[in-house]
Amino acid sequence: MGPHVSESALAGLVEDLAGEVYVPGDPGYDEARVIHNGMIDRRPAVIAQCASQADVSNAILFGREAELPIAVRGGGHSVAGTCVVDGALVVDLRRMHTVVVDPEDLTVRVEGGTMMGQMDHACAPFRLATTGGRVSTTGVGGFTLGGGSGWLERKFGLASDNLLAADLITAEGKHVHTDAEENPELFWALHGGGGNFGVATSLTLRLHELPRMSMAMLFFLPDDAPEIVRTFRDLAEGAPDGYGGGVIYMPAPAEPFVPEELVGRxxxxxxxxxxxxxxxxxxxAEPLFALRPVVEIVQDVPYAELQSMLDDPPGLRNYWSAEYLTGFPDEAVDQYCARGAAIPAGTATQHVLFMLGGAVAGGAARWPQPWRTAPWAVHPFATWEDPALDEPAVQWVRDVRADARPWAVDSVYLNFVGVEGEQRVVNSFGEENYRRLAAVKAQYDPDNVFRHNHNIVPTTS
Structure with missing residues (x-):
């Protein structure tokens, strides 16, 4: 425990919470502090696994009284590991995962600790969906409040575009509700501003009818990669909004659909x-089939199943970043392919290029996300197991960013990046949007209690 936590205060927190409280030395403490990124090994002073909105309020008030830093955990997928902090109170929402689907109103209400797979499976019987993350173990809350990029974004917009209402607990431990009419400035800020303004205990999202979903995943040997990527690019640039997808360099996974001789290549x-x-x-996609893929997976697929196809195992070491691009000319294709061929050996690293456009571009003027006008995003996603590979894996990600710089916009979807400096955060909202967000921050969190994130510093004047 931290120096400010008295035994009596801790006993009071345990009594007040319907959930569980863990401190160092408790059975279950080490399990409770583990997150997705195996590079993060931090020891919070107190982990409060909240089971209700009242628990969240009580935990925040406890943390402030004890003068502890406060971190908030939803899914635990942040590459920077900001949901666990040494010597801090962690407000852990994972026990709060109720999902309520209203098929008549086409809405879904999720609690703050809901995982993407839980929401997707609850919506599936009604053939309804909303834009979700491409990994089923992502937390819905942090994903949505950060913007929310997924396979359905070109058709239905970002996850935050589908946000209809939210309930938060503020830094003062108070409940606040927000939607387009009630606290509208806070509602605006939640469309990309992340967890800067309070702890989201529930979100209400718009659903869409999705009677059919299909996919075509093709693997090629990398010898002819520039032609393959150019063909994909040309198809994507003319694709109707119902299409999503991307290109990926990666070692072939050990899956039943991959021939044994390709695994690891x-x-x-x-x-x-x-x-x-x-x-x-x-x-x-016929022009891609004409290029002789060595693996073809072409099928109708339930959306919830598609959402879990790229799940990566927890515990690997992770380092990611991204750049959003004004275009993807042949020179950029060549750079992308050359860096893909240089993925560090011994890693499970993925070199990803996402197609954007469609409904993603439609909300750029309305919400604080200027990056969404970009038609392409490059997302170097380094994962590995051996700590000896830390340096080459991290450097490779930085090299990808450097390669993309001639076509990069200043702004980036912050859920895709780790800690890259205050200016990176400011640029990703744009200076005018950042000033407006800072004013909202000053109203709801003037002391910057919720600062262990891509932080928006509250206006002080």
């Missing part, structure tokens, strides 16, 4: 997802 993959039948998708 570098491949260049393309993926198109489509909110429609597989026959139409195959016809659209």
């Amino acid at each position: 570098l491949v260049c993959g393309t993926l198109f997802t489509y909110a429609g039948p597989v026959g139409e998708l195959r016809e659209f």
Whole structure:
């Protein structure tokens, strides 16, 4: 425990919470502090696993009284590991995961600790969906409040575009509700501003009818990668909004659909997802089939299943970043392919290029996310197991960013990056948006209690 935590105060927190409280030395403490990124090994002073909105309020008040730093954990997928902090109070929301689907109003209400897979599976019987993360173990709360990029974004917008209402506990331990009419400035700030303004205990999201979903994942040997990537680019630039997808360099995974002789070898993959039948998708993607893929997975697929196909195992070491691009000309293709061929050996690193546009670009003027006008995003996603590979893996990610600089915009989707400096945060909102966000921050968290994130510093004047 930290120096400010008295035994009586801790006993009071234990009595007040319907959930569980862990401190160093308790059975279950080490399990409770583990997050997705294996590089993060931090020891909070107190972990409060909250089971209700009242628990969240009580935990925050306890942390402030004890003068502890306060971190908030939803899914635990932040690459920077900001949801666990040495010597801090962690407000852990994972026990709060109720999902309520209203198929008539086309809405879903989720508690703050809900995982993406829990929401997707609850919506599936109604053939309804909203834009979700591409990994089922992502937390819905942090994903949505950070913007929320996923396979359905070109058709239905970002996850935050589908945010209808939220309930937060502020730094003062008070409940506040926000929607387009009630506390509208806070509502605006939650469309990309992240967890800067309070702890989100529930979110209400718009749902969409999704009767069909299909995918075409093709793996190629990397010898002809520039032609493959250019073909994908040309298809993507003319794709209707129902299509999503990207290109990926990666070591071929040990999956049943991958021939044994390819497992572990570098491949260049393309993926198109489509909110429609597989026959139409195959016809659209025909120019890629003509390039002789060595693996083809082309099928109708339930959305919830698609969402978990790229799940990566927890506990690996992770370092990611991203750049959003004004375009993807042939020179950029060549740079992308050259860096893909240089993925560090011995890692499970993925070199990802996402197609954007469609509904993503539509909300750029309305919300504080200027990066969404970019048609492409490059997302170097380094994962590995051996700590001896830390330096080459991290350097490779930085090299990808340097390669993309001639076409990069200043702004970036912050959920894709770790700690990259205050200016990176300011640029990602734009200076005018950042000033407006800082004013909202000053209203709801003037002391910057919720600062262990991509932080927005409250206006002091």
